[in-house]
Each structure stands twice: as structure tokens, then as C-alpha cells.
Amino acid sequence: MGTPLAVSLSKEGYRVKGSTTSTTKIKSLQKLGITPYIIRLMEEEIQGDLVDFLMDVNVLIINVPPGLRNPAKGSYFKRMELLLKAVRASTVKKVLFVSSTSVYGNVTGIITEQTEPQPQTLSAKHILAAEQLLRGTTTLETTVLRFGGLIGPQRHPVNTLSGKTGLENGNDTINLIHLDDCIAMIINILKKGYWNRTLNGVYPHHPTKKEYYTKKALELGIPPPSYVSTRAKKQPKIVKTADFYVKRHPFLTSI
Template structure:
């Protein structure tokens, strides 16, 4: 069995993931869309490739990147905010064709809890997908592309809101007034937990499984963001008073409980 792992998309999550895989004894290849980032990867001991996914073609040496990989982690977000008309599914379908040609068998596809849409109550991996955003819809379609390929061992990871390092929503909410949905539950996950989860899946070879990646504690937005703002010396956000029972989305992972118990190592701060 090859110990070579490819990380497609070495950005905010992908780069520290690739670095941790390297420290864990794997040979690691990584992709980026810029020449300068390729050099950064090489300096870190990661074999770097400049590769860009387009709707009609893949730019870069995708053949050599995929050749001989034991596992490919696909961490390429749709990037469909605003009025983007990009067809993410077409890009992923082209990548899937190259994966089949290269005979890579083990896939970890990084998705999002946005595939559940605005469903409320307890959300598990068995919850019916009802995406509402364009990004969520195309992620759900992309998941299905891999799930229907019986010759692939695909693990799908649906992360909640990613936080950590220089990324935290409280920085944008601090001091704002009249915010809605203060009683909604927080569904977040720390960067370090994302990395630990993905590496555990690769190490334990938990293929053909779907995981929700969300920290198991779910305070209300009002309580959580007030506390986080005060910890950082920021003015806390103010939420409208509400006794609504709506927006009680609680995302959990029954597959964590079965396979990845005690996975979480970081607090959501």
C-alpha cells in the first residue's frame, strides 16, 4: 500500500492538513493555483503542483499529481458566492474522470453542512439533503458523483462553520446591533479538529462513510458570540429579544459516535 496522499487545494485548511500528514509519515503532494504557492509547498517538503479546475479542462499536470496516490483529499470549495455562474459540478466531474484514469481508489471529499439547507431539529448524516444555496446544491450533486462510483472508496465530510487561526465570525459581528436569530444554535468546528478528523479517516481507512464535522457543543448564538467577544476585548454583538423555537438546528454525527469517538481536541474558540 502506498503511503502517498494528495491534497487538492492547499489553502486555509489544505496547507496545514498537508503539513500534518507529512509529520505523520506520509509522502504528500499538494495543489495550488499560484506559482508562488508551489514554491511554498516545496519548501515545506510537499511536492507541489499548480493545477486549476475549469469547467471544460484541467490546467496543469493532473496526470503526474494523481499517479500512484493511495488517497486523494479533495478540498476545493465551490466559490459560488455573489453572482458567480461557475459550474462546480462540471469541474468535479472532469476531476473524477482523471481519478478513474489514474486508478486512485481512496477519496476524501470535503463538503459542507449547507447541503442540509434550512432543515431544523437534529441533523445527522441520514437527514435528507435539501440544499437551498447554489453552493449547497452543487456540493450535493458533486457528492452524488462519487457515491455512485462503486469502484471508489469515498468518505464524505460535511463541515460546519470553520473557525481557527485568523478566522472567526465574532470579528465581523462585534459591536453590531439588532442581530436576528440569537436563540439559534451554533454549529462550528475548529481548524485543528478538521485536520485531526481528516487524518483519522485516512489512517483508519474509514471509507464509504459520511461524517458531519461539527463540534459537539451547541450554545446559542447570543451566548456564544457574547462570550467570544468579551474574551477578545471586543464589544459584544446585540441580538434582538426572541423566544422563537425556530432555528434550532442541531448538527451531530452519529458516525463520529461509532467510529471517531473522542476525536475533538479543540474548543470552539
């Protein structure tokens, strides 16, 4: 989401600095009107000129996946602690932390921002701890944006599910959001000043996985996944989105 978001913000008139871990992306980011920096967040140190990166920055958008499968990066929470220390010493006054609805874990029913998170995976536990760390910093105005499963032009779970058989979660409901809608919500937060909040970002339509992925596979001309029958339909898990959800991408149209 990083580069498309930065390009959209630049088009909106914002002066954008962007971090990357790859030197090969420097020139391409410059061509897009983004001031690029090589920044690598590690458990024990932050590599790169973070001081210059944060200089004269008013709003910091933290969109860093946990990456816990890469042991070289170390603890996600400790990386966020290290980043926060640098942020406190900078000009940054507002932080938008891109989180995930995975922090709700196995909670079912209607989920709102007031629902108590019950993270199950190590990744979700680290993300929730990072949320609490940032929200507990009184010198910053921090908004946490919990996105559902991200889809986009080059990213859709149906491509991975295509042709698979014996899947058992067909009655589970989807809680997805399109990349374009993620960007629209972030820009709306910046423009309207929705700070010191926790917000869910999920497309407001929740068919079952069997219904949705079967339909999408057929639309894309690929083999649909096959789900086994279950005796009873589970209580649905429906994450309610923020009231100001401003777009409804056609890739997530109703069935």
C-alpha cells in the same frame, strides 16, 4: 485548510502532493515538504499537469470550495465531473470529499448523517450533487466529510459580527468546528480506514449564537454583536458529529 492539513499529513509520514492555483506558493510548499503542483479546475478544462499530480496517488482528498462567485471558474459540479474523469483513469482508489453541513439547509432538530439533505443555496446544491457523483462511482471508495462552520487562528465569524446591531438569529444554535479538529478527523479516517461513509464533523457543543458570540467577543476584547429579542426560541438545529470525533478544541469550550 489545505496547507495545514498537508503539513500534518507529512508529519504523520505520508508522502504528500498538494495542488495550488498560485505560482507564488510553490517554494513555500516545497519548504514544508509538500510536492506542489499548479492545478486550476475550470468548467471546460483542467489546467496543469493533473496526470502527474495523480500518478502513484492512493488517496485523493478533494477540498475545493465551490467558488461560485467567480464566474470564470464555471459550474462547480461540472468541474467535479471533469476531475472525476481524470481520477478514474489514475491510480487513485480512495477519495475523501470535504463537504459541508450546508447541504442540510433549513432542517431543524437533531441532524445525523441519515437526515435527508435539503440544500437551499446554489453552493449547497452543487456540493450535494458532487457528493452524489463521487459516491455513485463504484470504482472508488469514497467518504464524504460534512464539516460545520470552520474556525481557526485567523478565521472566526465573531470578528465579522463584532459591533453589529439588530441581528435576528440570536436563538439559532452554532454548528462549528475548529481547523485542528478537522485535521484530526481526516487523519483518523485515513488511519482507521473509514471508507464508503458519510460523516458529519461538528464540535459537540451547541450554545445559541447570542450566548457564544457574546462570550467570545468579550474574551477577545472586541465589541460583542447585539441581537434583537425574539418572541419564541426556535427549534434548535443541532448537527450530530461522527462518533470518532477525537478532539475538542479549547477555542470552542462550553459556556
